[in-house]
Each structure stands twice: as C-alpha cells, then as structure tokens.
Amino acid sequence: MLLSLIAFAYALFIEPNRIGVRHLAVEDDALNRVLKGKTAVHITDLHINTIGKRERTILKIIDDLKPDLIFLTGDYVQWKGRYDGALNFLSRLSAPLGVWAVMGDYDYSSSRESCRFCHEPGCGRLTQQHQVKFLRNRADRISFSNGTVWLGGFDPESALEEITGVPELLPQDKAPAIMLGHNPLLFDSVDANHDVLILAGDTHGGQIPLPAWLWRIMGYEKNARYSHGFFQEGLKKMYVSRGLGTSHLPVRFLRPPELVVLHF
Numbered sequence: 001m002l003l004s005l006i007a008f009a010y011a012l013f014i015e016p017n018r019i020g021v022r023h024l025a026v027e028d029d030a031l032n033r034v035l036k037g038k039t040a041v042h043i044t045d046l047h048i049n050t051i052g053k054r055e056r057t058i059l060k061i062i063d064d065l066k067p068d069l070i071f072l073t074g075d076y077v078q079w080k081g082r083y084d085g086a087l088n089f090l091s092r093l094s095a096p097l098g099v100w101a102v103m104g105d106y107d108y109s110s111s112r113e114s115c116r117f118c119h120e121p122g123c124g125r126l127t128q129q130h131q132v133k134f135l136r137n138r139a140d141r142i143s144f145s146n147g148t149v150w151l152g153g154f155d156p157e158s159a160l161e162e163i164t165g166v167p168e169l170l171p172q173d174k175a176p177a178i179m180l181g182h183n184p185l186l187f188d189s190v191d192a193n194h195d196v197l198i199l200a201g202d203t204h205g206g207q208i209p210l211p212a213w214l215w216r217i218m219g220y221e222k223n224a225r226y227s228h229g230f231f232q233e234g235l236k237k238m239y240v241s242r243g244l245g246t247s248h249l250p251v252r253f254l255r256p257p258e259l260v261v262l263h264f
Contacts, residue, residue: 011208011253016246019057020258021065024230024239030176030195034147035264038097040069042260044182044201045243046076047106050085058244059092061259070095072132073201074104074156074182076117079247083113090117090130098142099132102153104182104202106247135180139169150177154186170194184226184240192234203227205242205255228255 026032041062048055062070070093076086086107093099108114118134120127133140135153142149152169170177170190177196179186184200205228206215215224231238244257 007253008251011251015252015254015256016250017054018256019054019061019244020256021061022241022258022260023263024260025263026197028176028195028197028237030174031149031178031197032264034144034149034176035068036146038068038264039065040071040262040264041065041067041095042071042073042199042239042241042262043244044073044075044199044241045104045204045245045247046086046089047078047081047245047247048076048085048089049078049081051088054244055085055089058259059089062093065261067095067261068097070099071178071180071199072099072101073180073199073241074102075106075201075243075245075247076104077106077109079106080109083110083116087116087129090132094131097144099130100151100153100180101132101134102180102182103134103136103155105156108156137169139177141175148175150175152177152179154179154181156182170196183222184231184238185222187226187231187233187236187238190236192236195235196237198236198238199241199260200226200238201241201243203240203242204246204252207246207249207251207255208253209255 077083118127136155139150139152142151179196179198181198181200183202186200187198190196203223206223212224226240228240228242241260242255242258
C-alpha cells in the first residue's frame with residue numbers, strides 16, 4: 001500500500017516535471033548533406049494552460065540549446081482550454097532558420113479560438129503574435145546554402161479519420177524531405193520508398209506503460225504500434241516524441257516528458 005502511494009505521488013508530482021532532453025543523430029545522407037552541422041528542436045503535446053514553471057523551464061532549455069530550426073507537432077492547449085498561454089509560449093520561440101508547426105486535435109477543440117494560431121481575431125490577416133509558420137496539408141521548399149529540403153505538414157482535421165493525400169505533399173524530385181504530423185499513424189500512409197523523416201507526437205508515450213493489446217482494446221492503435229521512439233520501414237523514418245504535457249490524467253510513470261534535439 002505504501003509503495004503504491006509513493007508510486008502514485010511520483011507519477012503525479014515528480015515525473016511530469018522531469019523534462020528530459022533526447023539527442024538524436026539523424027541518419028539520412030540526403031538530409032545531412034543539406035543540413036550538415038545544423039540542429040533542430042522537436043516539441044510536441046505541450047497542453048498549456050498558462051505560462052508557469054514548466055513552460056519557463058522548457059523555454060530556458062530551448063534558449064540554451066540555440067537550435068537552427070524548431071519543429072512543433074501539435075496539441076498546444078488542453079481540451080477546450082484557454083489559448084492565451086499557448087499563444088504566449090509560441091511568441092517566445094525563434095530560430096535562425098525558422099519555426100515550423102502543425103496543429104493537433106486538441107488545438108481544434110474550440111474552433112473559434114483555433115483560428116488565432118494563424119490569424120488575428122476578427123479578420124483574415126496573418127497573426128503578428130508569433131513567428132511560427134503553420135503548415136496545413138502543404139509542403140514548402142526551403143533553400144539552404146547546401147541545397148533544398150521539402151518541409152511538409154499534415155493537418156489532423158483531415159488526418160485523424162482517413163489519412164489521405166500524403167504522397168502529394170512529398171517531393172517527386174528526390175529532394176530530402178521532413179514531414180510534420182501530429183498523429184504517428186501518418187507513417188502508414190507514406191510509401192516505404194520515400195526517403196522522408198517524419199516527426200510526430202500525440203501518444204505521450206502512453207503516460208504509463210501498458211501492453212499493446214490493452215491499448216488496442218481501448219481504441220488507441222497509435223499507442224499500440226507507435227508509442228514512442230524511432231521507427232523505420234524501407235527509406236521512410238519516423239521519430240515519435242513522448243511530448244511535454246499530459247492529457248486525461250495529469251500523471252506520467254516511466255514515461256517522462258522529453259524535448260528532442262535532432263543533429264544533422
């Protein structure tokens with residue numbers, strides 16, 4: 001009984017705040033030729049209510065890392081929660097080569113508020129509150145001194161129910177590609193012959209360790225197959241981050257939050 005109470009207290013009060021930094025060497029010759037020596041930070045599943053100690057710690061870590069690029073893969077807010085904290089957080093992000101993002105399903109939980117990520121309230125003008133470039137089912141060709149990279153983003157509004165259209169976002173000229181997507185099941189819609197690096201989140205690593213069969217019974221195929229970590233099939237590769245926040249229950253046990261640093 002005492003051990004159970006200790007474990008619960010750890011999962012509730014300690015582990016959710018133990019933010020780790022995961023360094024990942026990208027093993028992709030094409031990407032490395034273009035982005036040689038560059039670093040990128042991957043952030044996902046913040047689930048921010050307000051800017052507090054946790055958020056300030058994350059921002060300090062990013063500031064100390066001084067990445068060349070920042071990638072975000074969704075769920076910046078709590079379900080039908082307030083958006084001001086998340087927008088404030090995004091306004092504090094900057095990187096020399098850009099900050100790129102996609103939305104998560106939680107970000108659409110309040111349709112009127114979700115527009116604020118890209119536009120000023122009450123008008124169609126692009127927001128000036130932050131420098132984050134949101135990719136909604138589109139890919140941009142980004143030029144660097146050593147070549148170009150296709151950077152694509154898939155939107156969960158169309159991806160969660162039926163993931164289609166992914167091949168159209170990928171380059172046909174064999175240029176190296178990075179794809180941002182919230183739901184890791186995106187991986188299944190990419191042909192194994194595409195040389196692409198996919199970054200995803202959404203699963204939180206499960207927040208607690210459970211067997212794959214139990215995740216399936218609960219309807220979480222994404223957790224059963226792609227809970228967290230690195231996956232590869234043919235030429236396509238994916239890293240699924242455990243993310244930084246929590247949902248449903250504010251606990252983490254043996255699934256600490258992580259901020260991922262990609263080294264090219």
